[in-house]
Amino acid sequence: MRPRTARPHARRIGAVLAAAAAAATVATVTAPTASAVPIVYPAALTDGFYNAPADLADKAPGEVLAVRSVPPPALFFDTTAVQLKFRSTNSQGAPIAAVTTVLSPTGAAPARPVLSFQHIVNALGLQCAPSQALYTSDPNLMIREAPALNGALQQGWSVAIPDHLGPTSAYGAARLGGQITLDGIRAVKNHTPLALTDSPVGLAGYSGGGMATAMAAALAPTYAPELELAGSAFGGAPLNIGKMAKGLGDAPHPVFGLAMAAAMGLEREYPQQMPVSEHLNPEGVALRDSIANACTNDIIAGGAGRSIAAVADTINGTALLDDPSIQAVFADNSVEALTSVPNAPIYEWHANDDVLIPVDAITSTMRRYCDAGVPVQSESVWSPDHLSAAVVGLPGAISFLTDRFAGVTPTSNC
Known part of the structure; x- marks a missing residue:
């Protein structure tokens, strides 16, 4: 069954694409409200695949709840695609249902590397989720990083793209995004038909996707200690x-x-x-x-x-x-403020004159990681703006992860 495509919206800025997860009312319970002015949640998707099952609380984080095969997205070639619904946890510790879309090369080898790619997150509507946007005809919602991801697929990797904003499209909730990312990896490994149980895993993302990636890397040692990450690459990430x-x-x-x-x-x-x-x-x-x-x-x-x-x-x-x-x-949602540090190498990049992202937060966080002994490659790339820096830095991120999957000893420029 092919997921419902996103509706076209008014003109959107090119490369800042949105990602949002499942359905707002899908969570089956209404979130409590402290405010006298009601909180506005997004309109639900009509696709029942996103619905949370009644026994959700009985499931373990990363447990697969439902699976469906979907057509390969239009921008991806010689691939197969499957969507996994899995159990995750929100910022309050409550169970939620989340979704990840997994692309694999046709005839892929077992135990191949997995890239968990956290797409740019700037959305409040659920129709903007990667699992939806991958199938939209709206050019402003298409995955602009498709060429680099196709390159990863051509190397024989699988690419998992989680809807990391959760069932209420909680833009800005970095802790939630990190936890969904890690549980999405658990789900990918748990779904035995993908033959990825023993695969090495790397993380990548830019801007809002970089924030979820950085949070996942920092939370991994405590939230998902059984996961052995090969490395994490994030760019233009708002770490505070x-x-x-x-x-x-x-x-x-x-x-x-x-x-x-x-x-x-x-x-x-x-x-x-x-x-x-x-x-x-x-x-x-x-x-x-x-x-x-x-x-x-x-x-x-x-x-x-x-x-x-x-x-x-x-x-x-x-x-x-x-x-x-x-x-x-x-x-609680600022990586700079966390005491935990990643347990795998880090590649970070940002524009040399980024007026949107607090670069001092990136600098202090990378310094803390270096002091803790984490191998860090931090790069300031030339770019005219925040958005184009995603394209400039992504090849370096893919190269970094290629080396990690190959077992090359990481270097550091701390």
Whole structure:
């Protein structure tokens, strides 16, 4: 059965593509709401494949719940494709259902390398999920990294692309994304027909996908200690959500919509701790409602030129970003703030003049990893903007992972 394709949206910026996971109401329970203003969740997909089973809590993280074969996506060649629904865990420790799409070369060898690729995440609508976007006719939602991923497939690898925003499309929830990524790898290994139980695994992603990748790498030693990762490669990753929110929201900003969307996504994931809706003024409520089911460019267009002061009021003299509970949520989803470190080599890249990503958070995090003895290759690449740096840096990431799969001793430029 072929999944429902995404609806075309208004014009979106080229390479920033959205990924979102399953259905909002699919979780079968409504998330509790602390705010007097109801939290807005995304509209559900009509595809029952995403539904969470009644016995979900009885399943182990990474346990496969359902499987379906799907046609190879149009941009991928000489491949087979299968989608796995699996059990994962949200930021509150509750069970959720998530989905990953696994592409493999036709006639693939058993125990071949697996690349878990976390696609760029900038969306609040479920129709933007990779499992949906892989089959869309909308050119703005297609997987722009397809050429590099085709190269990985031609090397004989399998590529797993998880819907790492979870069943409420919780954009900005990096901890959730890391856990779904790791459970997606567990699912891939658990599905014996794929013959990947003994495969080496590498992670890669850029921007929002890089954030999920970096979080998965940091959480792996504690969340999934049985997984032996070969290495992780991430670029343009916002490793401190709080710093990024201030950078995009303190003054009117062309892409303020991304900060607003991240606040909404985190509110969905932390309904008791993230009182965003309580702070919103009428302009903020209108913006929230207009982008609640949007993909990247509609989000950016809706919030362009706005700021936090334009959409949110203070409560008892406390501004939105200064709310202690919101600051705690930011810390929980910022790789820079984690005490844990990866247990496998890291390749990191970023644009040399990235105005969207707090580069100081990347620098401090890589320094902490180096001090802990983690092999780190950190590269500042020339690029005119944040988006094109994805294309510039991805070949280096694939080369890094190729060496890890081949058993080449990692080098470090700490």
